[in-house]
Amino acid sequence: MLLLFLTGVSQATSLSVLYDNTTQRLKRVYDVNPEKLQNNADAINHWLQGPASLQLIALPSQEQGGTDEFEVGVFLPFRSLAARELDNQQLALTEAFDIARDKRFSLMTSGLVREALWRRLVARAQVDGLQAKQVWIESLDTLILQLQKTGELDQAAFLRWQQEKLTQQLALRKAHISLERAQLHYRRVMGTDELPEQTTEALSDRLDEKLQAHPELKLLLISQSQLDLNLTQSDQSLSPWTLGLIARQLRGPTGSENLVGVSINIPLSDGTPVSNYASWKEAHNTLNHALAETYTTLQLQLSEALQEVDYLSEALLVLEQQVNLGEEITALYQKQKDALPKTFWLEQLIAQQDLKLDFAMYKVRYAEAISKVNQVAGVTL
Incomplete structure (x- = not known):
């Protein structure tokens, strides 16, 4: 069964097409129908x-x-004129609820698509980086063996090299397992092995405004309006x-x-009966608390996601400088390898490969962090 999921050929397509296909697929899988609700609208339009x-x-x-x-x-x-006006308000709330519910479903689907996509891309980048390091290890292994035979490489450095090869072997195996799992998860979510041509997203602007229009907040606000309308409709003078x-x-x-x-x-x-008002007051306080808590949580998540983007942006600049400096250090060690202990030279070579791998991974993590900011702010694909 696993082979069935993983044998598909990856092709290029657009992220929006994958998103639309996944949306339709999830509607069928989870029996979700975010179409407009039909709440007997015609009936309450009659006198x-x-x-x-x-x-x-x-x-x-x-x-x-x-x-x-x-x-x-x-x-x-x-129905009286006042009751008819409340009917119109109910229709408007129903329509607003349908729109907010559709947006929440779209945002949920966007989150599933983003998570599956970046899980796969991160795993793929990890494998690619380690495979590149493996090629480097294999190319250097012959030289290390020659130096060890001629006595130019001491036993400590040789053992360190053997240790690095074993560490690399386990790391590459673990990365392949993570990639297989990520590909399987991607297939289950997307229903395909296809990858989009463009995977990165631009960081959305006016994030505070987008957060204010977040579907979860909208649904809570609509629930408040519905609660107020229910209280008004409980007035007995609105009886037919x-x-x-x-x-x-x-x-x-x-x-x-x-x-x-x-x-x-x-x-x-x-x-309105006193009992109805008391129930309304309790429910209103509960909704106010839920609204405040949800907004605070979203603000905190957005702040943390933006901090992660800022950190990764700065880290990329630092790592790029470290890689460049590492190239210079490696070149100097190469010139002086006969005068320096081979352990220093070997450790520098290994450290430089690890820096390159970290730099490549941070690039992917940075793009993933931008996608997370958009998701938290309520931006759909």
Whole structure:
């Protein structure tokens, strides 16, 4: 099964195409449908609130010469203007919630894509760097053996070289295992082995503004608005009004009389029940706490991610200087190797290779850190 995942041929494609494909795939895998919710929007757009009712009344007189009364009424419950306005607010909140939910799903997918991509790229860079070092070790190994045979390389330096070869062997093996796992994870997330042509992202500007529009914060704000709307809708005066169309017939000894009229039933109340307000207050405080905690957490994560970018940027400059200085030191040691202990010369060669590997890895980590900043700020791919 593992071979099935890893035998695909890597091809070049765009990151946006991979993102779109992964989004559709995750919708199927996790049965997520971020399409617009259909909350019976048509129903609350009607004036009527509930079905009409029919009332039949027959009141025959029990006295001789009395009047019999018959009545037919149709009663229609309908929403008041205030309730209709709340319906419009509910529709707007539902739409805003759908948009924020879609953005949260997109951001979640972006996070999965970024994590899988950079896990694979970092592992690949580690393997490439160690393989380059392995080539260097193999090219130098013959010279080391010759120097050891001629007695120009002391036993301590030779043993140090053997130790370095074993360390390199384990490091390369571990790097290959990490790469295999990263490729498998990438395949499971992306559904393909393809890598994008362009993997790096530009650091987004106006990060504070983007953080303010983060989907998690938006959803909490919408929940607050929904909570406030629910409290307003609990006002009993918003109960449906009832319009009645009434036809009445009076039958007496002197003849019949037909009456037609209307009635309006308007609910009266003293506002929102106290119990509803208490529940609203508790839920409102909970949402306020969640909003403050989420915003603080996001700010902290963004600050840490930016600090990591700044550190890696500075580290790259320092490592580049170290690599350049290492080249000069190595050249000087090469000229003076006959006068210097071979251990110094060998240690410098090994240290220089390690610096080159660190420099290459820091380049990849720097690009990964920029991607993380964008993810924390709520920027989708």
